[in-house]
Amino acid sequence: MKATQQLKDEHQGIIIVFRILEKICDKLKSDGILNTEHFEGILEFFKVFVDKCHHGKEEDLLFPAMEEVGIPRQGPIGVMLSEHVMGRKFVKAISEAYSEYKAGNASASAGLIDHAKGYISLMLTHIDKEDNVLYPMGDSRFSKEKQEELYEGFEKIEIERIGIGKHEEFHGLIDKLSKIYL
Ligand SMILES: [Fe+2]
Ligand SMILES: [Fe+2]
Numbered sequence: 001m002k003a004t005q006q007l008k009d010e011h012q013g014i015i016i017v018f019r020i021l022e023k024i025c026d027k028l029k030s031d032g033i034l035n036t037e038h039f040e041g042i043l044e045f046f047k048v049f050v051d052k053c054h055h056g057k058e059e060d061l062l063f064p065a066m067e068e069v070g071i072p073r074q075g076p077i078g079v080m081l082s083e084h085v086m087g088r089k090f091v092k093a094i095s096e097a098y099s100e101y102k103a104g105n106a107s108a109s110a111g112l113i114d115h116a117k118g119y120i121s122l123m124l125t126h127i128d129k130e131d132n133v134l135y136p137m138g139d140s141r142f143s144k145e146k147q148e149e150l151y152e153g154f155e156k157i158e159i160e161r162i163g164i165g166k167h168e169e170f171h172g173l174i175d176k177l178s179k180i181y182l
């Protein structure tokens with residue numbers, strides 16, 4: 001399997017979690033109800049799986065490999081990096097609004113929903129650009145050996161940053177929440 005295919009597959013998992021989060025936000029907006037266990041699971045998924053693991057694979061291995069084959073950093077790679085920074089800010093803002101909400105400030109739910117929707121919208125266009133523009137640019141220039149080397153590096157990042165047990169736990173979370181919300 002091409003290394004970029006692994007990242008595309010991860011995007012599909014991330015998109016499912018966004019669809020679940022949209023339903024959770026709709027429920028919060030209409031009934032004022034938020035299942036804290038489900039929400040905390042999603043927040044952890046964003047911080048650990050999306051940022052540490054998926055963005056880690058892109059920032060530490062894929063983007064440098066793309067630069068090596070002549071794709072300039074001042075261009076699509078730079079745009080992707082700045083969107084990762086924006087994504088982190090959104091997740092921080094969602095976490096802060098959630099802490100306020102949990103502390104009893106029900107009005108914090110409006111900010112929480114806004115930040116969640118902003119994050120989803122940013123990331124959906126980000127994923128679309130990576131799948132359809134950036135990754136194909138890399139794929140057209142990487143040798144078979146480079147794809148294999150990247151794939152092995154991705155596996156290593158996954159084990160080091162989230163661990164096999166945690167990875168399975170996230171799969172379980174997505175399955176469980178999909179059955180409830182989708
Ligand atoms: Fe990315
Ligand atoms: Fe990505």
